[in-house]
Amino acid sequence: MTKRMNMKRSLLAVAVIFALPQAQAADDNQDIEHISIISHHDKLRKEAGSATLLSEAQLAEYEYDDIHRILSNVPGVNIREEDGYGLRPNIGFRGVTPERSKKITIMEDGVLIGPSPYSAPAAYYFPVPTRMTAVEVFKGPAAIKHGPQTVAGALNLVTRQVPEFTEGGIDVAAGSDGYSKAHGYYGSVVNNVGFLFEAVNLQADGFKELDGGGDTGFEKNDILAKFNYKLSQGELNHTFGLKLSYADELSDETYLGLTDADFAENPYRRYAASEPAEMDTKHTQVMLSHVLDGEDFNITTRLYRNDYERAWLKLNSVGSKNGPSLSKIMANPEAFANEYDVITGARDSVVAGSNIFLNMGTNDREYFSQGLQVDANTSFSLFNLTHDIAVGVRFHEDEIERKHFEQAYAMEAGSPTLLEGSKQFTSLNTENTKAWSVYLEDKVQLDALTLGLGLRGELMDMSYQDNKDADVWIDKTTRIWLPSLSGFYQLSDDAGLLFGVHQGFVPSSPQQDPDIELEKSVNYEFGGRFNDGVTQFEIVSFFNDYENLNESCGQSNCGVNDQQDQQFSGGEVDVYGLEMQFAQRYPLNLQLDIPYSLTYTYTKGEFQNERATTFAQWGYIKNGDELPYLPSHQATFNIGLAASDWKVNVAIKYISEMSEAAGRSTEDFELVLEGAKVPSTTIVDVSASYELGQYGQIYAKIDNLFDEAEIVSRRPYGARPGKPRQFSLGYKYQF
Numbered sequence: 001m002t003k004r005m006n007m008k009r010s011l012l013a014v015a016v017i018f019a020l021p022q023a024q025a026a027d028d029n030q031d032i033e034h035i036s037i038i039s040h041h042d043k044l045r046k047e048a049g050s051a052t053l054l055s056e057a058q059l060a061e062y063e064y065d066d067i068h069r070i071l072s073n074v075p076g077v078n079i080r081e082e083d084g085y086g087l088r089p090n091i092g093f094r095g096v097t098p099e100r101s102k103k104i105t106i107m108e109d110g111v112l113i114g115p116s117p118y119s120a121p122a123a124y125y126f127p128v129p130t131r132m133t134a135v136e137v138f139k140g141p142a143a144i145k146h147g148p149q150t151v152a153g154a155l156n157l158v159t160r161q162v163p164e165f166t167e168g169g170i171d172v173a174a175g176s177d178g179y180s181k182a183h184g185y186y187g188s189v190v191n192n193v194g195f196l197f198e199a200v201n202l203q204a205d206g207f208k209e210l211d212g213g214g215d216t217g218f219e220k221n222d223i224l225a226k227f228n229y230k231l232s233q234g235e236l237n238h239t240f241g242l243k244l245s246y247a248d249e250l251s252d253e254t255y256l257g258l259t260d261a262d263f264a265e266n267p268y269r270r271y272a273a274s275e276p277a278e279m280d281t282k283h284t285q286v287m288l289s290h291v292l293d294g295e296d297f298n299i300t301t302r303l304y305r306n307d308y309e310r311a312w313l314k315l316n317s318v319g320s321k322n323g324p325s326l327s328k329i330m331a332n333p334e335a336f337a338n339e340y341d342v343i344t345g346a347r348d349s350v351v352a353g354s355n356i357f358l359n360m361g362t363n364d365r366e367y368f369s370q371g372l373q374v375d376a377n378t379s380f381s382l383f384n385l386t387h388d389i390a391v392g393v394r395f396h397e398d399e400i401e402r403k404h405f406e407q408a409y410a411m412e413a414g415s416p417t418l419l420e421g422s423k424q425f426t427s428l429n430t431e432n433t434k435a436w437s438v439y440l441e442d443k444v445q446l447d448a449l450t451l452g453l454g455l456r457g458e459l460m461d462m463s464y465q466d467n468k469d470a471d472v473w474i475d476k477t478t479r480i481w482l483p484s485l486s487g488f489y490q491l492s493d494d495a496g497l498l499f500g501v502h503q504g505f506v507p508s509s510p511q512q513d514p515d516i517e518l519e520k521s522v523n524y525e526f527g528g529r530f531n532d533g534v535t536q537f538e539i540v541s542f543f544n545d546y547e548n549l550n551e552s553c554g555q556s557n558c559g560v561n562d563q564q565d566q567q568f569s570g571g572e573v574d575v576y577g578l579e580m581q582f583a584q585r586y587p588l589n590l591q592l593d594i595p596y597s598l599t600y601t602y603t604k605g606e607f608q609n610e611r612a613t614t615f616a617q618w619g620y621i622k623n624g625d626e627l628p629y630l631p632s633h634q635a636t637f638n639i640g641l642a643a644s645d646w647k648v649n650v651a652i653k654y655i656s657e658m659s660e661a662a663g664r665s666t667e668d669f670e671l672v673l674e675g676a677k678v679p680s681t682t683i684v685d686v687s688a689s690y691e692l693g694q695y696g697q698i699y700a701k702i703d704n705l706f707d708e709a710e711i712v713s714r715r716p717y718g719a720r721p722g723k724p725r726q727f728s729l730g731y732k733y734q735f
Contacts, residue, residue, distance in 0.1 A: 044531045048443075048452045048486035048498050049142025050076065050153075050540050050579065054135040061640075061649050062687045063173070063701055063730065065181065065202055066723075067091070067129045069685070072636045072653050074137045075579035075601045076153075076542070080629050081712035082556070083253055084207065084723035087218060087279075089126050090556075093139050093152035094523075094542055095575035095605040095630055099557040100124065103506055105146045105154040109243070110300075110375070111287060113157070115308040115367035116398040118148055118433035118460065119510055122554060124365075125283050125308045127157050128222040128247065130183055130200050134158035140525040140542065141486035141500035144454045145375075145392060145439050150482055151504030151521050151544065162194035162228045162241075163187040168735050173699075175728025178205030178217060187226075196226040206252060207724050211272035211345050212414050218251035241289040249281045255555060256315050256326065256343075257718025259333045260711075267709040267721040272345030272414050273315050273358050281310040297378035306369040315717075316361035316406060316555075318342060327616070327672045330718035345414035358409040358416055361426065363555075365403070371396035386445040392438065399432040427564075428467035431510040435460040441484075448491075454484035454502070462510035476514040480505055494532040498540070500525050508550065512567045519550040527579075536583045546573040551615060557715050558616045568615040570607060573627070577603035588641075596639040605630050612666060617715075619663035619671035629678070629713075631656045645691040653683045660714055673714055681710045681722070696733035702726070 045051075052074045064070050066086030071077045080090040080098045092098035100122035106114050114123045129135070138146060139153035146154035168186035173179075180203055187196035199222070206216030223246045231238040254270070254277035262269060287304040317326060318339045333340040341347035342356045349357050373394040380387055408422035441454040458480050466472035484502030491497065506519040527540030549570040558564070583597035605627030612620045617628045633656040640649040658678040665671040684706055689699035707725040714720070 043533075044490070044494055044496060045529060046450055046488050046490065046496065047142065048450060048488040049500050050139040050498075050525060050527070050542075051142045052137045052581070056133040059129075059132065059135065061638075062651060062685055063699060063728075065128070065130050067126065069653075069703070070129055070135060071137070072634075072651070073597075073599050073638070075540075075581055075599050076139055076577070076603075077137070077601070078603060078630055078634070080715075081722050082720065083251075084721065085204065085218065086126075086129075087220075087249070087251055087253060088124060088556070091155065093137070094544060094577065095603050095627060096152040097551060097557070097627075098629060099554065101126070101155075103149050104152050105143070105149045107146065107154060107156045108285075109159055109287070110156060111302055111304045111373065112369060112371070112396065113285075113306065114369070115283075115306070115365075116369055116400045116431075116433075118396070118435055118507055119398050119431040119462070120367070120400040121149065121507075122556075124310055125247075125281065128200050128202065128220060129157070130181065130202065131159060131185075131198055131222060131224065132157045133160050140523060140540075141452065141454060141484040141502040144456050144482065144484040144502055145390065145441060147437055147439075147456055147482075147505075148435065148458055148460075149506050150456065150502070151506055151519065151523065151546075159224060159226075159243075160185060160187075160196060160198060162189075162196045162226050164189065164194075166735075169733060171730065171732045173728050173730030176726050177207045178203070179726060179728055180204070181728075181730065192229060192231075194226075194228045194230075196224070198224040207726075208268050208270040209266070210270045210275060212275060214252070214275060216252050216270055218249060218253070220247070220249045220251075222247040235295050237291075237293040239289075239291040239293075241287075241291070243285065243287040243289070245283075245285040247281075247283040249279065251279045252277060253279050253312075254314050255717050257330060257714065257720040259330050259340075260719055261333075263711060263719040263721070267711075267719075268724065271343050273318075273343040273409075273411065273416060276360060276409065276416055276418075277314045279310065279312045281308070283308045296380065297376065299374065299376045302373045304369075304371055304373070306367075308367040308369075309365065311362055311364045313360055313362045315343075315358060317359045319356045319359075325672075326717040328670075330714075331672045342411045345411055348412055349410040350412075356411075357419070358411060359406050360409050360416070361404060361406045363402070363404050366401045367399065369396070369398040388443040388445075390439075390441045390443075394437045395435070396437065397432070397434045399430065401430045402427045404428075425468070429511070430465045430467060431462070432464075433460055433462045433507075433510060448489055450488045450490075452484070452486040452500075454486070456482040456484070458482070458505065458507070460507060464509075464511040474511060474514070476510070478507065478518070480518070480520075495528065495530045497528045498526070504544070506550065508567060509552065509565070511565065516550070516567060517548045517569060519546070519548055521546040534584065536581070538579075538581045540579045542575075542577055542579070544575040546575070549573040551617065553615060555716060568613050568618065570613070570615075570618060570621065571611055572608035573605060574608055575603065575605040575627070577601065591643055593642045594640065595642060596637070598638075599636045601634045602632060603630055603634075604632060607662065612668075613663070614669045616671065616673075617661055619661060619669060619674065620666045621663035625662045626659055628659050628662050629715075631658045631680075645693075646689065648688045649686070651685045653685070654680070656680045676714055678713060679710050681708060681712070683708055683722070696731060699730045699732065701728055701730075 090098040091101040096103040102121040136156040143153040166188040171183040173181040182201045185198035203219040204217040208216040225244045228241040254274040256274045292299045329336045375392040404427035405425045408419040409416040436459040439456040460478045464474040482503045486500035504521040525542040530537040580600045586594040637652045657680045660673040660676040687701035703726045711719045
């Protein structure tokens with residue numbers, strides 16, 4: 001793998017910083033970075049709607065760098081693994097497609113962080129979880145404040161705060177497959193100006209074995225700087241903030257998987273045709289903020305700009321455009337033996353009477369996302385009722401510019417070689433969105449009942465320009481208002497019931513025909529919550545009634561070149577299920593505790609009308625056909641043994657089997673993965689740590705203890721495995 005500049009390595013070698021104070025309850029008005037942080041385990045949470053907080057202490061238990069593994073402790077989350085390291089997360093909530101996390105709202109410190117959340121929401125950029133100090137998940141009516149995607153919910157990643165006093169720390173680790181981590185931070189206050197510097201470097205050689213040799217890993221760098229200045233004027237407190245961040249990634253990643261037969265022989269093999277594959281990305285963020293705190297109100301203003309660019313070189317197809325797709329070759333290599341042999345390097349591209357070249361595509365894209373966001377909260381009494389008002393307005397603009405091109409490579413002696421002069425542009429277009437968003441939520445206290453009334457508006461102006469054909473231009477306008485109703489009824493000091501209903505919405509892309517029906521749903525939830533200080537328990541049932549389910553074809557989920565970026569309608573769909581969380585801490589004796597917890601999700605998604613589609617994941621669907629890549633059962637059981645200076649944790653994660661396609665093939669369209677299943681998996685992770693007093697902490701962990709090697713996906717081009725057993729040993733020091 002190509003390595004980064006020496007200067008960048010030097011920056012990341014300077015390890016500096018330490019811990020954020022524990023997240024406080026929102027009821028105490030001590031929310032992290034003035035984001036709506038939910039209350040933690042110290043008392044009964046009274047907020048309506050489903051919301052989960054993973055604190056810094058919870059994130060540190062297993063030292064995960066992969067958001068997929070982190071979110072396994074949150075009910076209602078469905079994921080599809082891809083590369084084993086979580087480089088390109090695929091996250092869904094309550095049954096929405098997990099593809100590139102495009103149907104959930106992703107934020108960092110309360111601000112949209114996706115490359116282009118409206119115009120192209122596929123989250124090819126995702127913040128490094130290693131430097132986060134809290135993770136929030138909002139579902140149901142709890143997500144009404146966090147659009148634009150409101151069917152499923154919102155994910156908020158919280159970065160480290162500027163400390164009140166001098167703090168710092170380092171975290172270094174090394175492990176199998178060339179894995180290494182270097183993470184440091186340092187912060188202090190000088191003359192009322194607070195500052196924080198943080199840096200992370202993650203890298204690995206990769207666990208896949210490339211035919212002919214070579215790395216299959218990655219290197220990621222992430223640098224963060226924060227500054228603030230606090231000013232008091234009587235009862236008013238001002239905090240002025242500046243946040244700067246830079247991230248890059250160079251990874252040898254590909255969409256090309258294996259045939260089932262080759263997977264059975266060696267699940268970690270990678271074909272020779274994927275040798276040139278490389279993803280190169282860069283992301284920057286600038287955010288200015290101002291927080292005004294009064295006696296009974298606060299107003300937070302954020303001005304932000306995100307820029308992201310990426311170039312991903314990968315195999316698109318083999319042979320002529322009229323030849324078989326990679327999906328078909330991987331599904332039936334015997335029928336396409338010549339193409340399969342070129343992919344594996346067993347046959348040269350140029351053979352007497354037959355030329356079969358590798359068509360490698362570089363999806364070169366540039367994005368920006370910018371906006372001004374104001375959020376305010378206040379409390380007052382009216383007609384003997386207490387009102388907690390939250391209101392917000394945001395102007396946001398984002399854009400994606402695609403500059404995709406293909407080049408031909410010849411397989412020669414088992415290695416791909418570029419054919420000079422073969423470059424051809426395949427997509428040259430620009431999509432842009434300007435959007436006003438507003439929300440209003442009023443929580444009214446009626447004795448034991450807290451009733452929440454909410455309304456969200458999304459007012460979007462979108463444009464699409466084909467830069468290859470100036471005559472292809474689309475302008476469209478969308479105006480939609482989304483109401484919500486939620487409530488929490490307190491039965492006792494320790495228990496209560498919650499309920500909610502809200503309308504969900506997912507924007508269509510600027511290039512989609514304005515006449516295509518939008519994706520909308522009415523979502524219901526009902527459940528209960530218990531917390532007596534020893535036992536925490538929550539159970540929530542949900543039902544999402546889709547008026548129209550839309551899905552788009554991307555290379556990550558579709559694998560059909562002539563369908564790229566097309567949108568398909570699945571009509572009415574019902575998604576329903578049950579989410580459960582349970583946690584306790586059992587004192588074994590005065591020196592030892594046994595903490596344990598269980599997270600369980602049951603989900604079912606069914607089409608409600610019969611229709612013929614040409615979408616590769618659906619095909620011809622009938623009433624009752626299940627949504628693809630949606631497991632019925634998911635469970636995570638955590639158990640540990642903790643003393644004053646050491647602890648051991650074990651996580652057992654189970655995911656039931658998933659269908660790779662919903663419907664069936666027709667004469668007009670062959671559904672390559674019809675009947676294919678992703679098998680169920682059970683993965684065990686183990687971690688342990690030992691405190692060295694003033695000298696820091698050492699820790700060790702094993703991901704995938706029993707080295708399970710199952711297929712996690714066949715989309716888009718063949719079977720791919722999860723991460724094999726990985727051992728790592730680390731050291732932390734803080735001051």
